[in-house]
Amino acid sequence: MTVPMADHEVRVERVADPGHEHVAALARLLPQLSSSAPTPDRSTLAHLCHPAGPVRLFAARLAPPAAAPPPPHRPAGPPPGDGPLVGFALLVVFSTLTGTRGLVEDVVVDEAARNHGVGTSLVEHLVQAARDEGCRTLDLTSRPSREAANRLYARCGFVRRDTNVWRHPLDPR
Helix, strand or coil: CCCCCCCCEEEEEEECCCCHHHHHHHHHHHHHHCCCCCCCCHHHHHHHCCCCCCEEEEEEEEECCCCCCCCCCCCCCCCCCCCCEEEEEEEEEEEECCEEEEEEEEEEECHHHCCCCHHHHHHHHHHHHHHHCCCCEEECCCCCCCHHHHHHHHHCCCCCCCCCCCCCCCCCC
8 A cells, every 4th residue: 555645644533333444444454464364344343443442543644734726726625534544553451459550452554654643653652541540550461573563662651571471372373
């Protein structure tokens, strides 16, 4: 996908009612994050994004700047907020005995849109959403090989913890 960058801004929106556009964008973007992750269908996304559930899905778009009026000789373009979906991220909010916590999952930005503020915008929205939800902390994990992502997280205020991450594989895939 070719993503136009000039004269566009990143807009992040919470996805409450996922549609076919979100499914199609995820089908394009998820392989850039994981070679084994299946693309969720619309029903799965709707269940994931249920307002009463713990998951908040955020999508990033490239959109024309809101302040830029259309040229007088051409009709206005798409309404504000429209533009290609170029990134997604999940915020999972949950309660523990020690307080409300947040977890960042599945941050993915289209390769063609990287280094243009999309990842920063997504992560900053997740941080603010976690604050708004009353989270005491916001955690994430990232493979060391994802050097650019790790630099992004550090720029956004995340600090590396001295801990072990343990996983018990439950799915025999």
